[in-house]
Structure formats: C-alpha cells, structure tokens
Amino acid sequence: MSCCAPGAELCLHQVQNLNDEILLASRMVEDGLRQTDLSVPDIHCGACLQRIEAALSGLDRVVRARANLSTRRVAVVWRGDVPPQFMAALEALGYRAHLHDADAAGKDAVLSELLRALAVAGFAATNIMLLSASVWAGAEPPTRDLFHWISALIALPTLAYSGQFFFRSAWRSLKHGQTNMDVPISIGVLLTFGMSLYETLHHGPYAYFDAAVSLLFFLLVGRTLDHVMRERARQAVSGLARLAARGALVLQPDGTQTYVAMDEIEPGMTILLAAGERVPVNARVIKGTSELDHSFVSGESVPVQAKAGTELEAGILNLTGPLTIVATRTAANSFLADIMRMTEAAERGRASYRRIADRAARLYAPAVHALASLAFVGWMMVSGDPHRAITIAIAVLIITCPCALGLAVPMVHVVAAGRLFELGIMPKDGGALERLAEVDTAVFDKTGTLTLGRSQPTITGDTGADMLALAATIAMQSYHPYSQALATLGDPFRRVDLDAVAEHPGKGLEAHCGANVYRLGRPDWAIAGGRCRKGDQEATVAFAINGKGQTYFTFNDAMRDGAQKAVAELTKSGISAEILSGDKDCRVQDIAQQLGLPWISEAGPAEKIAHVSTLRQAGRKVLMVGDGLNDAPALTAANVSIAPASASDVGRNVADFVFLRDSLEAIPRAVEISRAAQSLVQQNFALAVIYNIVAVPFALLGLVTPIFAAIAMSLSSITVVANSLRLNSRLMRPGAPRSAPVSKATIAFGAGQ
C-alpha cells in the first residue's frame, strides 16, 4: 500500500520510510530547494486551492505551494533535507495525496512546441490571407507583386518553423521506405511554396502562399488536438496511486536501518517488511509469520500464509504481521522484471497494427502523386507548355492536399475522448479507439477486474448491531482484506472501547475488554474446541466471545458493480466474453456461473499470453480486461486492453484504456463510443473523398485559382469538423442504448427499470 494507507496508525519506521520516499521522489529546483509533486485527486474547486495552499504554506520550511485545479496536483517547494509534514497536513484537511515521480512531473514540452508552431502558423495564415484578399479583390500588378513578396517573406520562416513536424515525420517515414500522411502533405506544401515563389519572381498573377500556410495551420490544429487528448489521459493515469515500492527498509549488518532505493537492493540484503507493504524484490522469509495477498501477482483472491522459508515474489502484499526477509534477486531480475520482459515481447506483436489514417495514406499518397504526374504529362502533350503543365499539376496537389483528411481522424477522436473522460474512461491514444471498435471477443481477468478484489461477507449466527459493531471495531486494527471488509459493517457511531487488540498472524485478532476475551479469526482458533462449522475453512471467519462462537462471516468475492449488465451488453453488441483467471478453479467457477461465461482458471502469465495469442491467430479481435501484474503481458498481447484504476502500475501503463470508476459498465460504454467514433471517421473519409472527386476535375482542367483553392480547402475542413461534432448528438439520441453520463443514467434506472 502506498504512503496514505487507511488507518494511519503508522509505526515509527513507516514514517521514516515515507520521508525517504518523498526525498527519492523530489527534485532539486535551485540551491537548497526541493520540489515535490503530489497528486491530489480530490481537489475540485477554488476553495480547495485556497485551503491547500494556505495550509501548506503555513508549514515550517515550506517555501511555496501551488495547487493546480486542472491537473489535480500540488507542487510544494521546500528547504532542507527532511521533508516537511505536508502529507499529514493534507490528510488533516481531508485530502488523500499520492507522490508523483520527479521525472514524470516535467512540463509537456511537445505540447508547448506544438502550440508555438500553431501560433506562428495562425499568425502567418491570417496575415497572408489578408494580403491575398486584396490581391483577389483586383490589386494593380505592382501592388500584387509587392503583396506576393511580403507573403513569401512571412511564409518562408513559417514553413521552416511550423512545418518541421510534418517534414521530420515524412522524412523518418521515407527513410524506412514507407509513406504516411505526412509525405503527401510535405510534398504538397513544399511544391506549392516553390511554385508560388517562382510565380512571384516572374511577376505571375497567381501565388498560393495562403494555401500552403493555411494548410499547415489546419493540420497543426489536428495534430495538437491529438496530442492534447493523449496527454490528458496520460496525466490522469499517472496521477493514480503508485502501487509498487520505491525502495525498502534494509537492516544493515551493523544493526542500523536504512531506506534503500529499489535498484540498489542486492541479493542477500535483509529487509524489514511492515504489514501493509509490498514485497520489493523476490525474497525469502527468515522471520515472522503473516498472511500474503497474491491477487496482483497470481490472481489468487484468498490470502496465503507465510512463515520462515516461504519464497516471495515481488509485488506480493504483506497483510498482517511484520516480516524479515532476505532478497534473493535484484530488482532487475525480479518477478516484476520478468513480467516487464514478457510485456515487451508481446508489444512487438502489436506493432503490426496500422492506424486508419496511415492505411488511408498508403492508398492516398500514390493516387494523388500519380494523378498530379498524369496531369503534368497530359497538359504537356496537349499544350506543350511546361509552365502551364507544372502549374496545373501543382494545383491538383493543392486541391487534393489532405487538409480534411488530417482533421478527419483527430477531430472525431477528440470528441470521443471528451465523452469517455466524462464517463471516467481514459483512452491512451486514438489508435486504441480504432482497435476497440473492431473487437469481437472480450477476455476478463477475475480477481480485481470482475470482482473488486475485496471480499464481501455473508453473516450467519448473531447478527445484532452490537455484535457487528464490536466485530467491526476489532477488525479495524488489521490490514487483512477480511478485516477491512468487516470494519465497514459496524455503525460508525457505535464504537466500543477495548483494552487491547493483538493480531495473531495466520489466526486472527484477539481483544480484551475487562474480563472478556474476544476473538475474530479462523473458526478453529477463535472457538474453544476447534470446531469447524463448514468445510470451507479458509473463507470463513468466526467471532467468538470467551471461546464461544457468536457470529460467522463467510466471504465471497464481491462482484464489481455492473458486471452482470456489462457482460449482457457486450454479448448483445456481438462480443463473446470469457474469463481467464489465475485463481483456483472453484472460485473462478463460482463467478463464471453467476455471469454465465466460459472460464479458464489457474492460468499463469505465460498461459494468459498463449491463450490470447491463440484467439488472435484464430482471427478474433481480442479485448483484454485485467488488472494484475500477471495480466500485463496478456494486456499487451491483446488487440486492445482495458484496466481499472485499481490495477497494478504495470497493468495501468500497458493498458490502452484505464477506467477510473468502480463500475464495469465503463466497458460497454467505451465500446459503444469507439464504434460510433469509427463510423464517423469513415464518414469523414467518405466526405473528403467526395470533395476530392468534385474538386479534382476543376484542377485537372486548369480552372483552379488561389481563391478557389482557399474556399475549397476551408469548406472541406469545416464540413469534416462539423460532422465530427455530431458524435455527441449521435450518442445522445433517445433510441441509442444508454449513453448519458453516469449520474443521469443512474436516475433513469431508478425511475424506469
């Protein structure tokens, strides 16, 4: 668990760990000053900004604190070597804060570059257009020449500065012997500029500087939107709590304890692992007993016992008791690293996907260039005038230049991403939306995905409110998932005073109150005589007073909200779903039968990849939904993947979509939106093609003047943008399956269904 574990009964060395962790995650800004970036997801209004800034600035040694409402972050600049207690200060105000890595917190350099290029192109386009307008209005030849010269002077630096994104990308693509959309764009823009310059030098009547520059401007708008969308998702995802350890508390041979960063842990080092911490590297237990949560590592939902000699894999969560462990491998060779390697290997398989725009470019670029050459050859033969032939060939390039095509995809994707954001779903990039629209098979992990990874008790025996409050008060003292589930049962205003509560790892909790002894734990330990009520020992907890069993809690996996509905909707939209879990067969079967899905159980990371690859080889388009470390390679191997916000860091990083709310209904919503987006993208392409079919004959006949080109280009771009904006109304049409934002949908369910 991270720095802000619930309960907040941090023992002394955990506070020390937290300070070291903050130090590791901060960066030097100027002499003696360090900056720490915190992600505070609960910032939601101006008053929050003020409260946070006032509270943090009031702390000792804090130089300044600045909260950001858009990114939900706080930057704290402080002095000295020991971090001020800003986490505690935020906690006291009621805000949960997560540490942000120093390297991830840098400003988005590409966005500023794109915005600068966009600003330059916008300035140039408007000024050249103003000059062109006076030329079109019929300026005298000397004035026209002067205006052409001024336009050329503005256009040249603009092409060099704003055009570099396209030129660079086109060059990279050509070097690898491929074409993308940037190749025809670059060729078109450069030839247009070259021809206009030639016309200007020879006092020609027509120059297309405005076309070249406004083309760049429109295309940069598309490019910037695309980038903004991806960046927003990346920030939202990186703002989530970090689940992997940054380091570990190492017991040195001389008896001192130091906090050592992850990469510096060597095999043979002795590590002190407190309850509630994750195992940093593969290790063996040498002292202590506890219970372990394997749910991220293997998908097992029921905690497992640990005692001296147990081998641990990195990423396992230590639940109940402190353990002393010896590292057996370095971080670079740990289970986590194995998973990363498998993920990278699977990544290579995915690289074969080509974005729609690139596929279109593959057809488009040769077609356009062939048409332009044809126009040149044709006019050479008809008129024998090379100047006229070149002018017409370039007019063809200008008219077909994929201005509308450059906007066709990003515009729709930005609108779709806006809808997804509202629903708490973060798409990592536009390609993911395209891949999601094609999906026909959905593979679900169980633990943490279909289920919440939290257990829900069924209560038998004495279910009186007093008894539950007592059990809940005792359960609050433990990190064990069963205890945490029980802790939420009691009435929060009905707390019972207890003299002492002790946790017996592997057994349960024992509390004393006066002469009474309460035990909450395994039935054979809690109840005198060791009687078991049911065969299912590991999933039952008994609450006993003085050895007499009072209440029994049987734990089942709690299904995520909307799991039933999500599966039903996916099936209705033609997607076949199945379960692929690493958990024990009986527990997977239980969930699978409730949902009516086929299942595969006890699958390790390698089997998961194998299964997904088999499906893909059979021609299926696979959507993988999973959260654990063990799912990460399969998430990458699938055509497209979705992870919940509660997923492991690796899982979240490799998934194409991350959904931030608890409900699984996010998945059918995402599929629905991506399919609507896909059909709009196709319409946009169709519009662009129709526009070309209409305009190209004019260009071939030599009827295109600069004013014609300018009008045609703006008109086609506006059509495509307007069509993209229809996505919202499309998804909101009454006939369409429920697509209103979650809050409205809930009201509708309550009233109607």
Place this chain on the structure above:
Amino acid sequence: MIDFFFLVPIAIGLGLAGLASFMWTLKNGQYDDLEGAAQRILLEGNEGPDY
C-alpha cells in the same frame, strides 16, 4: 493607393505583437491551470501567478 502602404507594416507589426504576447503567456505558464485560474479570481489575497 501607394499613400496607404504604410498600413501594411503596421498591420503585420500588430500581428507580430499579438504573436509575441501569446508566446510570452505560454512561456509564463498561464495555460497550465485554466480551471484554477477561473476560480482564483474569486479568492482573496492571491497576487497573481507566483511562477
């Protein structure tokens, strides 16, 4: 016509001034927190961006 040519450099100059001021706002971090900026005008005791 030629009498009005002095307007051309003025027009371009104004455009450049606009461009330069946009660049300055970008560099100054004024677009880092658009939602927050809208809220901050309602808060007292805040003397503009501090970095």
